[in-house]
Amino acid sequence: MNLSGGGDPRAWELWIEYHRIRLIREFDELLCLGHLRNIDHYWYQIETVSQVLRRFGGRVLLADEVGLGKTIEAGMVLKEYLLRGMVRKLLILTPPSLVSQWREELETKFGMDFITTEDPSYREGAEDFWRRHDRIIASLHTAKSRKNIDTITAIDYDLVIVDEAHGLRNKRTVSYRLVNAIRKKFILLLSATPVQNNLLELYNLITLLKPGLLSTEAAFKKEYVKRGSLRTPNHPDKLHRLLREVMIRNTRSLVDVKLPKRFATTLYVSPLxxxxxxxxxxxxxxxxxxxxxxxxxxxxxxxxxxxxxxxxxxxxxxxxxxxxxxxxxxxxxxxxxxxxxxxLRGGEASSKGVQLLQLLKAREDKKIVFVKYLKTLEYLEGLLSSAGVPFAVFSGGITGPQKDQAIARFREEVPVLLSTETGGEGRNLQFCNTLINYDIPWNPMRLEQRIGRLHRIGQRRDVFVFNLCLAGSIEDHMMRILDEKIHMFELVVGEIDTILGNLDSERDFGSVILDLWVREADEAKRRASFERFGEEIIEARKIYEKTRALDNALFGEDYEA
Missing domain, CATH: 1.20.1440 (de novo design (two linked rop proteins))
Known part of the structure; x- marks a missing residue:
């Protein structure tokens, strides 16, 4: 390499960066922090990542309470290992409903491209798929299938991440045996509720990370499980000391996360x-x-x-x-x-459009209007222009400087920001506290992500959310389940995803409601089907609440690694 003054400046920068990385022999400085995009990271997440790398050697159970950012922590660990050249072959296993969400988060927030089992290349040749690609996100359901399990367990992986890892709590399941058999250098297990029913589930998870730490199952039961109750620990302080070798659990009381209230109203608009x-x-x-x-x-x-x-x-x-x-x-x-x-050529009045204008003109405070489709965004631009309502536009298709300009204009000049779902990620929008969902995502986590643009750390005012949907539509049925049955908007961010994970289904929420909608042409039968599904979700919430209570009792509100 030419290091003289006349050399390539970019080559010189790369040479300096190379030696800077070599000089950082410990993980006292996280390289990944300079490579994050559109992301808020907090002190406890940085501390967690440092602990995973330095203390735990990349084998740990991340058991933060729901909503504190386990996915962000795992992504930071993954990015750090990649930047240091310590990993190449990567496998992320998730529930089916989270495959695309993981892919999007890693791409948009960490600049990492992954291929998934939802891509055409998987269907074209499953066996070659696992060997050919170094970065894969797969549903655990797909990975454990008979046609895949032998191939996967024959590959050496540098890092395996398992989301919603409480699904591995039973060592007799194919899922557990798969993860146990995978050859891996590092492994991250993610679960806000690692113990669902009894302490043996915790034993099974910890054994995946560090075999022998809790001795044999019989010895563990004798030492740490109260006789006659598999849910009650014996010698809890001693058990906690052992868990601190393989587990990190941040709680809201520990990290002092306080958010203002949020109030949601769903408006069922009668269609013209x-x-x-x-x-x-x-x-x-x-x-x-x-x-x-x-x-x-x-x-x-x-x-x-x-x-x-x-x-x-x-x-x-x-x-x-x-x-x-x-x-x-x-x-x-x-x-x-x-x-x-x-x-559908357009030009006719829109019932939701009329309702939107009423909301925008009712109060003078700033409002963000979220949409999924660019064509809907274009329609709203015309609607607001005709009504004389000033606005700015933010979408994934505009340039970085244009995005900065749109946010600045929204902050200083206009009362309304029209935005696609990617709008505002990682940007300070807490000067606004009112959000309108002009259309409703079928994935409840998407809905939470929209609300999370405003209802987040740094917001000082209560947040108001308005959801617009056509009466009698599929979104009507969906919102009556989410809003009226399980009171989604009263939950902590992330809890809805955990609740839906308790449903006995390998399909995501959107696929289930679509099936209910298209299966029945008769409105009365369709409504009854949605009612039954709503009862299933109520039961799923009850399961989650029991599990959360058990985990809080085991680990305490102030547990930390």
Whole structure:
């Protein structure tokens, strides 16, 4: 390398960086902090990551209370190891509903690209998939299947991360045996509720991390489990000392996280006659399209139905895209889609649009309006312009300087920010405390992420959330479950995901509600199906609350590693 003054400046910078990294032999300085994007990280997370690297040697149970950022901590550990060249072959195992969320978080917040078992390359050749790719996110359900387990356990991994690791609590399950058999240098287990039923579950998880730490199962029961009650610890102080060798648990009382209240209102807007006809036309097509195919494309039906709940322009774009692709669509179906697109040319009044303007004009405080689709964003730009409401626009498609300008304009000049779901990540928006969801994400965690742009550390005022959905739509049924059955907006951020994880289903929440919607054409039967699903979620919340109480009793509110 030419180190003279006339050399390549970039090469010189790389040389300096190389030697800087070599000089940091311990983990006193975290390299990853300079490589994080759109992310707020807090002191306790930095301390946790340092402890994982220095004290625990990369084998640890991260058991922070829900909402304190275990995913962020795991991502920081992963990034640190990558920057130091200590890992290459990576495997992240999650519940099916979290695969895409993990991929997005690692890409947008840590600049790391992963391939997943939801990608076409997995379906094209499963065995080669695991060997060919160095960074994989997979659902545990997929990984443990008979066709994959032998291949995965024959590969040497540098780092394995298991989210919702309480799913490994039973050592007799295929999931446990898989993770135990995987050859791995480092392993991170993530669970806010590591003990679901009894102390033997904790023994099983700890044995995955550090075999022998808790001795044999019989010896563990004799020493640490009160006779006659598998849920009650014997010698809890001694057990805590051992757990501090493999477990970190941050609690709200420990890290002093205090947030203002949040108040949510869901407005069920009666559709205008033409809107009702268009929505029913789209829903009938989705039902018929799915019924005509034993293995219909879930994405096709889901995207059309979601777009129908957002705006006519979003639905029209989805219809035209489907026609343009023309994959497996019959002549009759194409005709129905063209008729639907023709009815969606726009120009007609919108019931949700009218409701939005009323909300925007009711008070003068600043408001963020979130949408999923760019076409819906375009529609709202025209609506607000015509109504004389000043606004700024923030979307993933604009440049960095344009994003800075939009946020500055929102802060200083205009009362409204129109934003796509990526809007405001990692930016200080706490000067605003009112949020309007013009459309409703089918993934409850997406809904929480939107609210989390405002309801976060640093917000000093109560936060107000307004959800708009068409009466009689799939979003209507969904919000009555989330809002009225389990009171989602009263939960701590992250709790809803843990609750849904207690459902006896390998499918994500959006897939379940779509299936309930398209399966029944009769409104009364459909409503009954959603009612039964709501009861299942109520039971799932009860399970979560019992588990949380057990873990708090075991570890205490002030437990720390």
């Amino acid at each position: 006659p033409h809107e009702k006809a268009q929505y029913e036309q789209a829903s009938r097509f989705c039902r018929d399209f799915g019924a005509a195919r034993e293995h219909a494309s879930l994405w096709t039906v889901q995207n059309l139905q979601m777009a129908a709940g957002s705006s006519p322009l979003a639905l029209r774009e989805s219809v035209l895209h489907l026609l343009e692709k023309n994959e497996g669509i019959t002549t009759a179906e194409a005709g129905r889609l063209r008729d639907l697109a023709e009815s």
